[in-house]
Amino acid sequence: MSTKAYYPISEIGAGKPGFSKTRSIIEAAFYGNNVIKVDTLKEAYEMAKNSPGTIITDMPVYRAEEIGLDKNAKVLLFNDGAVTGRYAAARRIKGEPGVDAVKLDKVVMDAVYETRWRTLYHATCYIGLDPEFMVKAHLLLPEGEENIMYSWMLNFQYMSDKYVEMYKNSKAVGDGKEADIYIFSDPQWVPGNRPDVDYSCLSDPLTLCYFDTNENCAAILGMRYFGEHKKGTLTMAWAIANRNGYASCHGGQKEYLLDDGRKFVASVYGLSGSGKSTLTHAKHNGKYEIKVLHDDAFIINTDTCASIALEPTYFDKTADYPTGCADNKYLLTAQNCSATLDEDGKLQLVTEDIRNGNGRAIKSKLWSPNRVDKIDAPVNAIFWIMKDPTLPPVVKLKGAALASVMGATLATKTSTAERVAAGTDLNALRIVPYANPFRTYPLANDYEKFKKLVEEKDVDCYIINTGDFMGKKVKPADTLGILEAIVENRAEFKAWGPFSDIEIMDWEGFVPDLKDASYVNELKARMQDRVNAVEGFATKKDGYDKLPDEALEAVRKVVAEANTL
Numbered sequence: 001m002s003t004k005a006y007y008p009i010s011e012i013g014a015g016k017p018g019f020s021k022t023r024s025i026i027e028a029a030f031y032g033n034n035v036i037k038v039d040t041l042k043e044a045y046e047m048a049k050n051s052p053g054t055i056i057t058d059m060p061v062y063r064a065e066e067i068g069l070d071k072n073a074k075v076l077l078f079n080d081g082a083v084t085g086r087y088a089a090a091r092r093i094k095g096e097p098g099v100d101a102v103k104l105d106k107v108v109m110d111a112v113y114e115t116r117w118r119t120l121y122h123a124t125c126y127i128g129l130d131p132e133f134m135v136k137a138h139l140l141l142p143e144g145e146e147n148i149m150y151s152w153m154l155n156f157q158y159m160s161d162k163y164v165e166m167y168k169n170s171k172a173v174g175d176g177k178e179a180d181i182y183i184f185s186d187p188q189w190v191p192g193n194r195p196d197v198d199y200s201c202l203s204d205p206l207t208l209c210y211f212d213t214n215e216n217c218a219a220i221l222g223m224r225y226f227g228e229h230k231k232g233t234l235t236m237a238w239a240i241a242n243r244n245g246y247a248s249c250h251g252g253q254k255e256y257l258l259d260d261g262r263k264f265v266a267s268v269y270g271l272s273g274s275g276k277s278t279l280t281h282a283k284h285n286g287k288y289e290i291k292v293l294h295d296d297a298f299i300i301n302t303d304t305c306a307s308i309a310l311e312p313t314y315f316d317k318t319a320d321y322p323t324g325c326a327d328n329k330y331l332l333t334a335q336n337c338s339a340t341l342d343e344d345g346k347l348q349l350v351t352e353d354i355r356n357g358n359g360r361a362i363k364s365k366l367w368s369p370n371r372v373d374k375i376d377a378p379v380n381a382i383f384w385i386m387k388d389p390t391l392p393p394v395v396k397l398k399g400a401a402l403a404s405v406m407g408a409t410l411a412t413k414t415s416t417a418e419r420v421a422a423g424t425d426l427n428a429l430r431i432v433p434y435a436n437p438f439r440t441y442p443l444a445n446d447y448e449k450f451k452k453l454v455e456e457k458d459v460d461c462y463i464i465n466t467g468d469f470m471g472k473k474v475k476p477a478d479t480l481g482i483l484e485a486i487v488e489n490r491a492e493f494k495a496w497g498p499f500s501d502i503e504i505m506d507w508e509g510f511v512p513d514l515k516d517a518s519y520v521n522e523l524k525a526r527m528q529d530r531v532n533a534v535e536g537f538a539t540k541k542d543g544y545d546k547l548p549d550e551a552l553e554a555v556r557k558v559v560a561e562a563n564t565l
Contacts, residue, residue: 002128002133002134002135002136002167002170002171002172002173002178003135003136003173003178003179003180003181003216003240004017004018004176004177004178004179004180005136005179005180017177017179017215018179018215018216019215020212020214020215020217021101021105022094022101022104022105022108022210022212022215022217023179023182023212023215023216023217025105025108025109025112026108026112026182026183026184026217026218026219027182027217028112029112029115029120029140029184030122030138030140030182030184032116032120034115034116034118034119034120035119035120035121035122035140036119036120036121036122037121037122038121038122038123038149038153039124039159040068040158040159041067041068041069041150041153041154041158042068042069042070044123044146044149044150044153044158045069045070045073045076045150047121047146047149047150048076048078048146048147048149048150048151048333049074049076050146051078051144051145051146051147052144053078053079054076054077054078054146054147055076055077055078055079055339055347056074056076056077056347057074057075057076057077057334057339057347057348057349058074058346058347058348059074059075059328059331059347059348059349060072060073060074060075061073061074061075061331061332061364062329062330062364062366063364063366066366067154067332067364067365067366068158068160075331075332075333075334075349076147076150076333076334077333077334077335077337077339077349078147078333078334078335079335079336079337079355080224080225080226080335080336081224083223083224083225084225084335084336084356084357084358084359085225085227085357085358086225086227086228086231087204087207087209087223087225087228088437089203089204090202090203090204090207090208090209090223091203091209091211092104092201092202092203092208092209092210092211093211093213093440094210094211094212094213094214095212095214096541096544097541097542097544098541098542099201100201101212103198103200103201104201104202104208104210106196106197106198107191107197107199107201107202107208107210107221108184108210108219108221110194110197111184111186111189111219111221112184114186114189115142115186118142118143119142119143120140120141120142120143121140121141121142121143121145121146121149122138122139122140123138123139123149123152123153124136124137124138124139124159125137125139125152125153125156125157125158125159126156126157126159126163126167127156127157127181127233127234127237127310127311128237128299128308128309128310129157129163129308129309129310129311129312129373129374130170130308130309130373130374131166131169131170131171132170132171132301132306132308132374133170133171133173133241133244133246133299133308134163134166134167134170134173135173135178135180135181135216135237135240136167136180136181137156137180137181137182137183137233137236137237138180138181138182138183139152139183139185139229139233140182140183140184140185141184141185141186141187142186142187142188144188145185145187145188145224147226147333147335148185148187148224148226148229150333151226151229151230151332151333151335151362152226152229152230152233154313154332154333154362155230155311155313155315155362156233156310156311156312157311157312173240173244174240174243174244178216178240178243178244179215179216180216181216181217181218181233181236181237181240182216182217182218183217183218183219183220183229183232183233183236184217184218184219184220185219185220185221185223185229186220186221186222187220187222187223187224188222189221189222190206190222191205191206191222206222207221207222207223208220208221208222208223209221209223209228209232211232211235211236211440213235213236213239213440213441214239216236216239216240217236218232218235218236220232225335226315226335226360227315227360230315231438234297234310234311234438235438235439235440236440237297237310238250238297238299238436238438238439238440239440239441241299242441242445242446242449243441245301245302245303246299246300246301246302246449247299247300247302247446247449247450247453248299248436248439248446248449249267249269249297249298249299249300249307249434249436250269250271250296250297250434250435250436250438251267251268251269251270251276251295251296251298251385251435252267252268252276252277252279252280252281252292252293252294252295252296252298253265253266253267253268253280253292253293253294253298253307253375253379254266254280254290254291254292254293255290255291255293255372255375255377256288256289256290256487257288257289257290257291258288258487258488263377263380264380264381264487265307265375265377265378265379265380265381266379266380266381266383266483266486266487267300267307267379267381267382267383268280268383268385268464269382269383269384269385269407269410269434269435269436270384270385270386270410270412270435270466271412271432271435271437272317273317274385274386274387274412274435274466275385275466275476275479276295276296276385276435277295277296277314277316278476279383279385279479279480279483280292280294280295281295281368282480282483284480284484287484288487289370290370291370291371291372291375292368292370292371292372293307293308293309293371293372293373293374293375294309294310294311294314295314295316296311296314296315297309297310297311298310300379300449300453302449302452302453302457304378305378305379305453305457305459306374306375306376306377306378307374307375307379308373308374309372309373309374312365312373313332313362313363313364313365314362314363314365314367314368315360315361315362315363316360316361316362316363317353317358317359317360318334318337318349318351318352318353318359318360318361319351319352319353319357319358319359320352321351321352321361322351322352323348323349323350323351323352324348325351327363327367328349328351328361330363330364330366330367331349331361331362331363331364332361332362332363332364333361333362334349334351334359334360334361334362335359335360335361336355336356336358336359336360337349337350337351337355337359337360337361338350338354338355349361378457378459379453379457379459380459380460381459381460381461381462381486382403382407382450382453382454382459382460382461382462383461383462383463383464383483384406384407384410384435384461384462384463384464385410385412385435385464385466386410386411386412386463386464386465386466386467387411387412387429387465387466387467387468388411388429388465388467388526389465389467389468389469389470389471389522390469390470390519390522390523390525390526390527391463391465391469391526392465392469392504392507392510392511392512393464393465393469393474393478393479393482393507393510394462394463394464394465394482394486394504394505394507395462395463395496395502395503395504395505396460396461396462396493396502396503396504396505397461397462397463397501397502397503398500398501398502398503399501399554400451400452400454400455401451401550401551401553401554402501402502402554402555402557402558403450403451403454403461404447404448404450404451404454404461404551405447405530405534405547405551405552405554405555406461406463406530406555407433407434407446407447407450407461408433408434408443408446408447408533408534408537408547408551409431409433409529409530409533409534409555410431410432410433410434410435411429411430411431411526411529411530412429412430412432412435429526429529431529431530431533433446433545434446434450442544442545442546443537443544443545443546443547444545444546444547444548447547447548447551448548462486464479464482464483466479469510469512470519470522472509472510474510478507478510481507482505482507485505491505492505492506493505494506496512497512497514497561497565498561498562498564498565499558499561499562500557500561501554501557501558502558514565520562520565523562523565524559524562524563524565527555527558527559527562528559530555530558530559531552531555531556531559534547534551534552534555535552538552
């Protein structure tokens with residue numbers, strides 16, 4: 001089977017795979033006599049429905065029996081409190097410079113001890129939906145957090161008969177040396193005055209996401225938001241994929257089948273709110289036969305260029321789906337939304353982020369009728385989605401080093417899906433390498449994977465700006481029109497000013513004026529930001545994320561060419 005849950009006696013012990021100190025603290029908690037195993041989605045639904053504070057709407061789960069529920073199941077709503085987004089500051093990655101694993105291990109050790117007074121639930125699911133890549137994940141969390149458990153089992157693949165059989169026949173990841181993923185979570189945790197526990201190792205005084213990704217385990221403390229559990233699980237699946245020859249992708253992928261029989265596979269990368277889901281699910285008015293892999297999490301085999309989805313369902317914002325919207329038929333659970341009674345006295349969701357920002361829902365796999373779990377056709381193009389006002393709606397990058405480093409310096413704006421420190425300028429551009437703030441391994445690993453796709457596998461690379469271009473909004477119709485032109489081989493790219501490795505396509509209303517001094521100065525500044533970012537990777541965290549010298553040279557070349565304007 002793909003990851004390892006059972007060990008011969010000879011393979012158990014110090015220094016052997018699966019037996020780090022952190023993992024030994026976390027895994028042991030799963031076997032306590034206060035732990036109840038939750039095996040089926042139906043069990044999890046009943047527990048979540050009866051959990052204090054759950055709002056049971058009158059919205060039926062569409063075709064509930066097909067996803068493992070009873071036919072009369074309803075959409076459940078649960079609200080977390082004041083925190084309604086991910087909090088990257090709480091993350092601590094074992095092995096990174098400055099992370100005190102000795103102190104963190106004791107924090108987790110004590111947190112596990114404190115849960116002995118409560119009933120805990122143990123749920124299991126699969127990450128990865130094809131026999132080529134499936135890993136098993138376990139989640140342990142206390143009574144009262146049944147909604148997190150239920151949503152987690154829905155978000156990933158619960159252990160249905162079909163997938164249990166698939167897992168038995170799946171390929172052993174890492175030659176059988178990769179252990180199952182174990183996640184210990186206590187959303188109710190608060191730090192206390194404990195002997196031998198030093199909380200100075202925390203980056204946030206009240207919360208902690210602690211990852212030992214080399215040994216596939218994590219502890220999530222004091223964090224109620226379901227997204228922490230979703231992305232925390234994906235964090236480790238992506239790390240496993242990275243170790244085993246895959247490019248780990250926070251983005252969406254789709255395959256176009258054109259009239260001439262040609263296939264075009266497009267991968268789009270962006271943070272929540274960037275437009276990656278819109279681009280991934282766009283039907284293009286029925287012009288093409290389309291297959292959708294996923295809009296948030298997948299991996300690419302860097303040898304075959306085939307791609308595998310990691311999740312069956314979608315964890316989407318509800319802001320753009322008003323009450324009564326046809327798409328809401330596919331909701332399974334909702335978080336951080338309101339509710340009200342309709343004219344028939346039925347309890348309905350209130351969406352559109354009226355209660356708070358970043359209202360969320362898990363949508364059924366059935367929402368996308370053209371959904372697949374694997375795309376065998378090799379990926380043709382990578383699109384870095386940015387919100388950089390100096391970039392036109394699309395540019396094409398030449399050269400593998402520049403293509404990859406521009407992904408490593410992906411510029412965007414903060415999303416409402418994220419909780420940030422007070423005083424943060426939400427409109428300021430920031431660099432999020434490969435649109436993936438969930439990396440737990442050196443950045444150079446991603447750089448080399450994406451460079452290989454461009455250099456050895458002839459994958460084209462573009463930047464798409466879905467924000468505004470010097471004050472003019474780039475509309476979804478613009479982006480979709482550009483994508484269609486590229487897919488149909490109608491896009492005509494030409495040299496852009498002095499830039500030898502960046503080409504541009506004229507798009508009505510968005511032609512950069514390289515004779516406009518104010519525009520040129522801002523363009524230079526934004527390109528210099530990327531140089532600064534790459535130089536920063538080489539020094540921050542003791543150089544943990546340093547990129548190869550060629551990456552810095554590629555982006556410096558762009559700046560040097562910009563300075564000739």
